[in-house]
Amino acid sequence: MTAVLPSKGRRKRPAPAATCPAATALVARERIFSGKMPVSRAAKPVSSKPNPFDSDSESEFTSKPARASSSYSVDPSTKSQYKNGFHDSGGFENQSVQELESYAEYKADETTQRVNDCLRLAENIREGATNTLITLHKQGEQINRTHETAANIDQDLSRSETLLGSLGGLFSKTWKPKKTRQIKGPAIITRDDSFKRRANHLEQREKLGLSSSPREKLNSQKYSDPTNAMEKVQVEKDKQDNALSDLSDILGQLKGMALDMGSEIDRQTKAMDGLQDDVVELNSRVKGANQRARRLLWK
Secondary structure (H helix, E strand, O other), rough: OOOOOOOHHHOOOOOOOOOOOOHHHHHHHHHHOOOOOOOOOOOOOOOOOOOOOOOOOOOOOOOOOOOOOOOOOOOOOHHHHOOOOOOOOOOOOHOOOOHHHOOOOOOOHHHHHHHHHHHHHHHHHHHHHHHHHHHHHHHHHHHHHHHHHHHEEEEEEEHHHHHHHHHHOOOOOOOOOOOOOOOOOOOOOOOHHHHHHHHHHHHHHHOOOOOOOOOHHHHHHOOOOOOOOOHHHHHHHHHHHHHHHHHHHHHHHHHHHHHHHHHHHHHHHHHHHHHHHHHHHHHHHHHHHHHHHHHHHHH
């Protein structure tokens, strides 16, 4: 068995004496004046990189400025109030000045967007009118070439009819083709050369990719950054004025295109009438020449 030592032989450690705050401060003062103050360890250099896990650091807020929105945006509830004119909240008389300024900004931005939508629609119409103008120009040239070909067929058919009339026996009857009208060919109609120049000009610009839209000009224009609601509304008014000016120019161009297309359609209608008459006459003469050739072959 192991013997258990008696507790009397153990020496207990003395309890630490209670330190008095006044005494501690006195000792520290003596060390400072005597130059025996212990040197503290050098502090670790603070890293310039912010802690990615520290969401309360100030660098996160100072290094990321707020992004300015390009258009005025409001929440759905406020937008519904703006649309019904504050009918549910007591009307305009019961609104604050700040709320009315926000409403003015919203309406100015909305009006600018609507004007831009009208401008975009006018550009699409002008693009379609430009393509129609170019197509009409090509169609008119094709009708003219077709009529010239019909006139050339008349000359060849006249020589064939002369040859068929000279064929046959000595006692056969002379044959003469039946001509009800003379082939006139393409009619020379006084035509405004501005349509041709306009169509060629638009076609060349379209091929070269030089047709710039007013929307690109509006996007390239720079406006001063507004600092309050009134300046914001004024900037939107300037945008609206520029867009309306471009819209007026496009409408003027569309009017000129419509007049040119109307005159060109009238000219082509007259040309088609003359071409149809010549084609009917040539068709009748070709049938007569075929009958004459079959009779000669039967003999």
